[in-house]
Amino acid sequence: MRLILLNKHLSLIFSLLIVFVFILLRSIFPEYSQMVYFIVFYIALGLAFNIFLGFTNYVCFGYTVFLALGGYAMAHSIKWLASSLNPVLVFTIGVLLSSLYAGIVALLVGAIGLRLKETYFAIATIGLTQGLRFFIEGFRVWGGSEGLIVAGDIISNYGSEWLTTLSIEYADILVFSTAVLSIVITYYLLNSRTGYALLAIREDEEVANSFGINPVKYKLLAFMISAILGAFIGASKLLKDQAVFPAEAFSLGFTLEALVITLIGGKGTLLFPLIAGILYASLKYFLTTILPGFQLLIFAIIVIVIVELFPEGIMGWLKKKLRGRAIESILI
Amino acid sequence: MSVVLRVEGVAKYFGGIKALDGVTLDIHENELLAIIGPNGAGKTTLFNVITGLRKPDRGRVLYMGRDITRAPPYKRAQMGIARAFQIPRLIYNASVMDNAVLSCLFGGKMDLNNSKKRVLEVLKLVGLEKKANELAANLTSPEKKLLEFARAVAMKPRVLLLDEIVAGMPPAEVDNIMNLVRKIAIGEKITVVAMVEHVIRAVKYADRAVFLHQGRILVEGSPSEVLNNKLVKEVYLGEIIE
Ligand SMILES: Nc1ncnc2c1ncn2[C@@H]1O[C@H](COP(=O)(O)OP(=O)(O)OP(=O)(O)O)[C@@H](O)[C@H]1O
Numbered sequence: 001m002r003l004i005l006l007n008k009h010l011s012l013i014f015s016l017l018i019v020f021v022f023i024l025l026r027s028i029f030p031e032y033s034q035m036v037y038f039i040v041f042y043i044a045l046g047l048a049f050n051i052f053l054g055f056t057n058y059v060c061f062g063y064t065v066f067l068a069l070g071g072y073a074m075a076h077s078i079k080w081l082a083s084s085l086n087p088v089l090v091f092t093i094g095v096l097l098s099s100l101y102a103g104i105v106a107l108l109v110g111a112i113g114l115r116l117k118e119t120y121f122a123i124a125t126i127g128l129t130q131g132l133r134f135f136i137e138g139f140r141v142w143g144g145s146e147g148l149i150v151a152g153d154i155i156s157n158y159g160s161e162w163l164t165t166l167s168i169e170y171a172d173i174l175v176f177s178t179a180v181l182s183i184v185i186t187y188y189l190l191n192s193r194t195g196y197a198l199l200a201i202r203e204d205e206e207v208a209n210s211f212g213i214n215p216v217k218y219k220l221l222a223f224m225i226s227a228i229l230g231a232f233i234g235a236s237k238l239l240k241d242q243a244v245f246p247a248e249a250f251s252l253g254f255t256l257e258a259l260v261i262t263l264i265g266g267k268g269t270l271l272f273p274l275i276a277g278i279l280y281a282s283l284k285y286f287l288t289t290i291l292p293g294f295q296l297l298i299f300a301i302i303v304i305v306i307v308e309l310f311p312e313g314i315m316g317w318l319k320k321k322l323r324g325r326a327i328e329s330i331l332i
Numbered sequence: 333m334s335v336v337l338r339v340e341g342v343a344k345y346f347g348g349i350k351a352l353d354g355v356t357l358d359i360h361e362n363e364l365l366a367i368i369g370p371n372g373a374g375k376t377t378l379f380n381v382i383t384g385l386r387k388p389d390r391g392r393v394l395y396m397g398r399d400i401t402r403a404p405p406y407k408r409a410q411m412g413i414a415r416a417f418q419i420p421r422l423i424y425n426a427s428v429m430d431n432a433v434l435s436c437l438f439g440g441k442m443d444l445n446n447s448k449k450r451v452l453e454v455l456k457l458v459g460l461e462k463k464a465n466e467l468a469a470n471l472t473s474p475e476k477k478l479l480e481f482a483r484a485v486a487m488k489p490r491v492l493l494l495d496e497i498v499a500g501m502p503p504a505e506v507d508n509i510m511n512l513v514r515k516i517a518i519g520e521k522i523t524v525v526a527m528v529e530h531v532i533r534a535v536k537y538a539d540r541a542v543f544l545h546q547g548r549i550l551v552e553g554s555p556s557e558v559l560n561n562k563l564v565k566e567v568y569l570g571e572i573i574e
């Protein structure tokens with residue numbers, strides 16, 4: 001018990017330290033800012049995704065949707081407000097709007113979906129991606145199937161130097177903050193009353209329910225937190241790319257990447273998914289620059305090897321077979 | 333004596349099986365009630381209906397005068413109904429302490445500090461205090477059973493439902509456990525309902541006993557009345573006494 005507790009504190013300190021090292025690296029060597037962003041992006045993605053998967057055993061195959069919604073929210077803020085407000089305010093409102101979009105969608109989907117068993121929820125969320133894409137492509141405010149491009153709005157209202165500032169400084173600040181926030185929230189969940197509730201629900205929902213825990217409430221909480229953090233990541237990506245396109249935003253891409261990170265790192269913990277995020281990002285960065293086109297093949301091989309070595313892994317997520325073992329709670 | 337819990341004409345069917353077939357039962361304050369009956373009599377199903385894990389097909393459950401038939405399990409727990417499962421269902425990768433803390437935090441609505449204090453008290457009572465920091469998975473079967481019991485007691489319930497509390501225990505332990513149950517029933521001023529496998533040995537600790545058979549309450553009375561009832565002897569105890 002003491003060991004577990006010590007581990008939990010240590011893992012918080014280590015995790016924050018790692019992110020701060022990246023921030024430091026970036027400010028000392030600005031030429032690496034691209035790479036650092038790339039890595040911290042996947043740290044944040046892995047942790048944010050894990051807050052839902054790891055603490056509840058539910059897989060949301062529609063997770064990309066929340067990144068997309070964050071992107072659209074930031075794009076809306078720029079399109080609607082850039083002509084009347086200064087960029088800092090527009091950025092802030094964009095962040096708030098992205099939590100609103102993602103929060104509402106997660107609330108609606110979760111309030112219904114989280115009453116289902118893990119497997120059915122996973123299947124239902126695949127439908128979510130398609131449904132929301134259909135919805136967005138049909139409406140003008142969302143830019144239809146052409147998406148939303150905001151570079152022009154930024155240049156015409158603030159000048160081209162703000163294009164660089166938003167895409168380098170603000171995008172980075174947002175993704176760094178999201179990583180730190182994800183770490184702090186994960187730590188809180190591992191050590192709080194809410195964490196107790198989630199642990200109990202994950203292990204045996206009927207037992208949790210029988211001892212005074214409202215399962216839907218806590219699962220929904222984890223889902224909404226995870227969704228909102230995902231939206232922040234998406235908002236940051238919009239600032240990087242200055243555009244969001246439905247075909248890309250609603251692909252399964254980020255969900256699968258987040259799953260691979262969780263597959264490498266294990267669930268419900270702090271330090272391991274974080275290190276997995278770094279490993280995944282570094283490998284992907286390396287492969288896309290050195291061996292462009294081969295990264296998918298190599299990742300496929302990695303996934304196969306992991307699944308071969310831990311055959312219960314993927315199935316466990318879907319079937320709740322992979323119940324946490326002693327080792328899992330010690331290796332926080 | 334005031335009625336704490338009332339089960340009124342409850343029926344529960346699984347396909348063609350009548351697990352409960354019109355059960356009416358009053359449970360009073362400070363009463364230790366034993367529900368006895370052969371395998372498949374409907375005891376566990378009755379507990380599931382009282383705690384809300386199963387909705388009855390007919391009938392109502394009243395708790396302190398309130399109709400709770402539609403209330404979800406977690407609300408009933410927060411109102412003071414606790415339950416120990418027949419086959420222990422613990423959080424196996426959490427410590428013994430954390431398993432019981434959980435029920436104090438949520439069912440008992442205590443804060444973390446008070447929960448821990450309370451759990452230590454209860455663990456001492458059942459003799460598990462030395463294992464407080466052990467993983468629940470590492471306990472022996474009887475210890476798991478005791479933790480299941482301690483978890484339910486810890487939240488200071490008003491109604492404590494103990495499903496086969498002495499089943500699988502060595503006969504020598506039965507008296508110890510039943511004494512403990514008795515002590516808790518009186519000391520904590522809560523209503524305790526127990527059902528027993530070592531019937532003859534355990535039932536005498538109860539104030540009252542009912543005999544459940546094929547989903548119906550067939551006999552009701554003092555423990556000795558129920559044990560000596562002709563029907564009970566015929567359909568149930570006959571094979572035990574031989
Ligand atoms: N989920 C279920 N699905 C189908 N039948 C069930 C279910 N739960 C219970 N039953 C049936 O209902 C009847 C009552 O079962 P119950 O578990 O309540 O009996 P019990 O008195 O607790 O028996 P035991 O001494 O074996 O614990 C049995 O015939 C059982 O097979």
Ligand SMILES: [Mg+2]
Nearest residue numbers: 375376377418
């Ligand atoms: Mg039973």
